[in-house]
Amino acid sequence: MSAKPRESAAGQLPLTRGQQIRSHVKHTLENWFFQTALPGLLIRKKYAAFQRLRQGDRSALELISRLEEIKQKRLVCDCEHMKHLCGLLDLEIQGLLDALIAFNPIKYALLRNYHRKYAFYVNLALMEDPPGTAPPYVLSLASGLSEDLGGGKAATLSVLGTEHSLPIPPGLAVTTGAFALLLQKNRLLPAIRQELARLGPDNHEAIPEVSRIIQDWIMQAEMPKALEAEVSEALKQHGMADTALALRSSAVGEDLQASFAGQFESRLNVAPENWMDTYKEVLASKYSPHALYYRMSQGFTDLMTPMAVLIMPTIEAEASGILYTRDQNHPEQAALYMVSGSGDKLADGETFQAQAVFDTRRGRLHDPGPSCPLSRETLAELFRLGQTLEDIFGAPQDVEWLVDQDKQIRIVQSRPLRMSEQQPAPVAADYPDAEILARGQWVSSGQASGRVHHLRDPGLSAQVPADAVLVTGELPPELTLALSRARAVIAEKGSPACHFASVAREAGIPVICNAPDAGKLEDGQTVSLDSDQGVILSGRRFESNPQEDGKRKPKDTPVLRMLSKALGYISPLNLQDPGGADFSIQACKSLHDIVRYVHEAGVREMFSLVGRRGLDSYGAKRLISGIPLVMHVMDVHKGLVPDAGSMKTVRLQQVRSQPMQQLFAGLGSSAVQWDQDILHYDWDAYAKSSADFINVEKSTLFSSYAIVDKEYLHALLRFGYHFVVLDAVVSPQTEQNYIRFSFKGGGGIPEQRFFRIELIRSVLAHFRFSVSTTADMLEASFDRRSQADTGTNLGRLGIVLGKTVLLDMRLQDQNQVEALAESIIQEVRDVFPVQE
Amino acid sequence: MSQIIVLDDVEDAGAMIKRILERKGHSVAVFTEEHQALEYAKQQGVDIAILDIKLKKMSGVAVLKQLKEVDPEIEVLMLTGYPTLETAREAMDFGAREYLVKPIDKNELEQKVHSILENRSST
Numbered sequence: 001m002s003a004k005p006r007e008s009a010a011g012q013l014p015l016t017r018g019q020q021i022r023s024h025v026k027h028t029l030e031n032w033f034f035q036t037a038l039p040g041l042l043i044r045k046k047y048a049a050f051q052r053l054r055q056g057d058r059s060a061l062e063l064i065s066r067l068e069e070i071k072q073k074r075l076v077c078d079c080e081h082m083k084h085l086c087g088l089l090d091l092e093i094q095g096l097l098d099a100l101i102a103f104n105p106i107k108y109a110l111l112r113n114y115h116r117k118y119a120f121y122v123n124l125a126l127m128e129d130p131p132g133t134a135p136p137y138v139l140s141l142a143s144g145l146s147e148d149l150g151g152g153k154a155a156t157l158s159v160l161g162t163e164h165s166l167p168i169p170p171g172l173a174v175t176t177g178a179f180a181l182l183l184q185k186n187r188l189l190p191a192i193r194q195e196l197a198r199l200g201p202d203n204h205e206a207i208p209e210v211s212r213i214i215q216d217w218i219m220q221a222e223m224p225k226a227l228e229a230e231v232s233e234a235l236k237q238h239g240m241a242d243t244a245l246a247l248r249s250s251a252v253g254e255d256l257q258a259s260f261a262g263q264f265e266s267r268l269n270v271a272p273e274n275w276m277d278t279y280k281e282v283l284a285s286k287y288s289p290h291a292l293y294y295r296m297s298q299g300f301t302d303l304m305t306p307m308a309v310l311i312m313p314t315i316e317a318e319a320s321g322i323l324y325t326r327d328q329n330h331p332e333q334a335a336l337y338m339v340s341g342s343g344d345k346l347a348d349g350e351t352f353q354a355q356a357v358f359d360t361r362r363g364r365l366h367d368p369g370p371s372c373p374l375s376r377e378t379l380a381e382l383f384r385l386g387q388t389l390e391d392i393f394g395a396p397q398d399v400e401w402l403v404d405q406d407k408q409i410r411i412v413q414s415r416p417l418r419m420s421e422q423q424p425a426p427v428a429a430d431y432p433d434a435e436i437l438a439r440g441q442w443v444s445s446g447q448a449s450g451r452v453h454h455l456r457d458p459g460l461s462a463q464v465p466a467d468a469v470l471v472t473g474e475l476p477p478e479l480t481l482a483l484s485r486a487r488a489v490i491a492e493k494g495s496p497a498c499h500f501a502s503v504a505r506e507a508g509i510p511v512i513c514n515a516p517d518a519g520k521l522e523d524g525q526t527v528s529l530d531s532d533q534g535v536i537l538s539g540r541r542f543e544s545n546p547q548e549d550g551k552r553k554p555k556d557t558p559v560l561r562m563l564s565k566a567l568g569y570i571s572p573l574n575l576q577d578p579g580g581a582d583f584s585i586q587a588c589k590s591l592h593d594i595v596r597y598v599h600e601a602g603v604r605e606m607f608s609l610v611g612r613r614g615l616d617s618y619g620a621k622r623l624i625s626g627i628p629l630v631m632h633v634m635d636v637h638k639g640l641v642p643d644a645g646s647m648k649t650v651r652l653q654q655v656r657s658q659p660m661q662q663l664f665a666g667l668g669s670s671a672v673q674w675d676q677d678i679l680h681y682d683w684d685a686y687a688k689s690s691a692d693f694i695n696v697e698k699s700t701l702f703s704s705y706a707i708v709d710k711e712y713l714h715a716l717l718r719f720g721y722h723f724v725v726l727d728a729v730v731s732p733q734t735e736q737n738y739i740r741f742s743f744k745g746g747g748g749i750p751e752q753r754f755f756r757i758e759l760i761r762s763v764l765a766h767f768r769f770s771v772s773t774t775a776d777m778l779e780a781s782f783d784r785r786s787q788a789d790t791g792t793n794l795g796r797l798g799i800v801l802g803k804t805v806l807l808d809m810r811l812q813d814q815n816q817v818e819a820l821a822e823s824i825i826q827e828v829r830d831v832f833p834v835q836e
Numbered sequence: 837m838s839q840i841i842v843l844d845d846v847e848d849a850g851a852m853i854k855r856i857l858e859r860k861g862h863s864v865a866v867f868t869e870e871h872q873a874l875e876y877a878k879q880q881g882v883d884i885a886i887l888d889i890k891l892k893k894m895s896g897v898a899v900l901k902q903l904k905e906v907d908p909e910i911e912v913l914m915l916t917g918y919p920t921l922e923t924a925r926e927a928m929d930f931g932a933r934e935y936l937v938k939p940i941d942k943n944e945l946e947q948k949v950h951s952i953l954e955n956r957s958s959t
Contacts, residue, residue, distance in 0.1 A: 117937040
């Protein structure tokens with residue numbers, strides 16, 4: 001590879017090849033120095049690196065499973081939060097690599113390239129284009145504008161006016177480019193991203209605060225001069241400089257991909273000189289608590305739904321309202337809800353004044369009654385217009401309309417009507433024994449049971465208890481925030497023709513309105529409701545079904561698609577078998593693989609911690625264990641009692657290391673009969689040593705040793721002629737636990753060594769160790785099991801070690817091996833019973 | 837079988853890609869000099885260009901632009917050892933189809949070339 005400067009996104013200074021080599025040489029020299037001069041320090045250094053590995057491994061795996069959980073359960077959170085989690089994962093892996101590379105720079109440095117590669121793919125999957133800030137900043141509805149620039153509402157109106165010559169009000173769209181320009185000039189984009197990153201799946205209570213912060217920023221933002229000039233000029237040109245204005249939200253995605261019904265603000269009767277503040281208010285409504293929640297629940301990113309704002313002259317309305325071109329419960333009918341004057345109150349969930357029904361099959365208008373503010377002719381014209389809109393869009397429509405003082409109809413908005421999934425409606429006779437507590441009108445279909453919760457302040461929607469059946473006065477859009485927790489909503493007033501109704505239907509939450517008796521229900525009372533029947537019954541009749549809950553969430557959203565793609569480079573685990581030939585750096589194909597590889601490599605490094613030279617006397621203490629084993633213990637962290645520092649010897653009871661205790665529970669158990677006359681040390685080394693006299697008991701060179709912390713044990717044991725290395729973690733984190741064990745050497749003729757290996761293999765395999773043997777070497781492992789299982793198996797291993805001491809001379813043939821294995825297994829089971 | 841060119845300032849990297857893709861039956865020409873690669877594309881016509889981002893004189897993105905001028909139909913796969921989102925975005929804006937980050941993985945390279953060719957034949 002050539003010496004290329006690094007385009008590192010993490011902002012690290014690039015290392016040239018020369019620097020890399022120098023760094024490698026330095027590490028290698030350092031290792032050599034420690035190994036030869038200060039083995040105790042080297043152990044501490046490696047141990048510290050290993051601890052970092054264990055912690056990093058745990059955090060990284062937790063982050064990976066967190067991201068997987070968000071996808072699998074389709075949890076509601078902002079995409080920025082997912083990016084934030086991926087950023088944390090990146091940092092954890094960087095830390096893991098630093099720790100592993102400290103063990104052996106040359107062997108593991110290549111891992112960094114693989115990490116960079118997959119981290120980049122993850123970032124690429126989550127990348128969004130920055131919003132365009134180029135002009136035009138204002139477009140007329142008459143000019144045929146696109147959704148990208150004008151938002152959903154404006155684009156729809158523009159199409160109706162320009163392509164179908166339908167009656168729409170005159171108006172201007174202040175484009176999404178203008179919104180992006182305002183954010184950019186005030187440097188708000190990164191700040192908003194940072195705030196949104198806080199909105200994780202279990203941090204919904206932060207929504208109001210995040211909302212307030214972002215809304216404040218927008219309200220205080222300075223209006224870019226180019227934008228101000230262009231809009232003011234356009235208002236003059238279109239004769240709107242001296243007339244009261246209406247400003248309406250028109251976000252991208254609104255009305256088209258999801259309803260976003262009523263999530264954003266509209267303002268009427270705005271004095272033209274105040275357009276800028278009102279414009280910012282409408283923009284800021286993109287970040288209202290309920291709009292934030294709704295956007296996240298529908299799986300859009302902030303950048304996917306930029307805001308344009310419609311500016312229209314305020315039209316004095318004689319009547320206004322909502323038209324559903326198809327009634328939810330009577331598909332053959334169209335329904336019209338209306339009030340005298342302006343209709344915004346109606347859309348915000350207050351009660352309608354009159355209702356008209358049109359039979360679309362027979363072409364017949366039902367008598368609307370005396371309170372209807374409109375003539376039969378105008379009503380018929382409205383229904384005809386509804387049919388035209390349904391034909392244009394090829395689907396039932398939810399239409400906002402008004403009739404001006406000259407009896408002219410204007411379409412203010414048209415969006416697809418979301419029909420509840422039709423279930424066979426139960427007839428009233430289904431509840432013959434039921435006590436009906438209240439009756440009301442259908443708003444959104446479904447049946448649910450729960451406890452009554454009176455929500456007097458809709459601003460507290462985010463804090464309703466789970467399982468609540470909410471009782472409210474009306475149906476304002478703020479209730480959107482309650483949809484993740486509430487089972488159902490009952491309003492004393494309200495109407496089926498409001499924004500919240502659309503959102504509730506989208507979410508599949510049953511809603512009833514116009515139920516005056518609901519006010520008498522008691523807080524905490526258990527009730528059931530069937531909204532198709534419009535009844536509220538006492539007691540719990542309908543069990544909530546988590547699967548049904550899951551079905552309510554949108555399955556395939558833009559954000560879920562991004563996350564799935566990113567997880568493709570995070571989750572898959574290709575490195576399965578640590579013993580396999582393909583367990584290599586080159587085989588890493590995901591961040592998970594890298595984490596797995598680092599963990600395995602770290603364990604291997606610890607396993608070969610110290611060479612045969614043994615542990616010298618740095619801080620090591622002689623262990624008094626009651627069995628004839630000369631052992632020195634080095635405590636690296638909380639492996640011994642706190643006051644052990646000054647002691648020369650420690651008793652077993654003073655050992656706090658859990659794996660050490662477990663091992664000795666086996667070694668010292670009644671199943672092992674120790675011959676107190678034999679001291680276990682390396683006779684070969686003794687024989688070869690040139691010294692005339694060595695005090696075997698005091699020499700660490702010949703003894704066994706252990707490096708311990710609270711949850712960790714690294715032991716090198718010399719039993720007679722045998723040489724055992726054991727490395728184990730026993731902790732509450734199942735994923736971290738392991739036992740690695742290798743057994744080598746010893747006296748006796750080769751055949752007898754083989755029998756002994758075979759004996760140990762069959763006993764350990766019985767207790768679910770993975771065992772492999774080569775020549776007279778045995779390796780066994782027991783990985784990622786619970787704390788209890790790992791501890792118990794360490795005890796069992798202790799017995800097996802104790803019982804195989806000096807067995808060389810006794811084993812004559814395979815039959816004898818099998819018989820002995822069976823008897824050892826039984827003895828082990830007597831001490832550590834197997835839970836069936 | 838497709839005509840593929842590889843442009844990388846390191847000869848070994850190009851040779852490795854050539855080996856992998858020739859085994860899949862493609863015809864592969866490897867270059868370390870920008871102008872030679874551009875000249876070849878003009879003269880011979882190619883289906884896919886695999887361009888390293890860091891080259892001797894120009895950037896891979898600049899070569900991408902020029903190649904698209906020679907023939908807008910050329911599919912481009914960008915190659916880099918030190919990726920950034922900014923460069924990726926720029927390359928995608930200029931019509932790069934895929935991004936391949938080193939170290940090169942044989943399966944990944946084969947699969948990305950395959951999917952580019954599939955897309956091409958379906959459109």
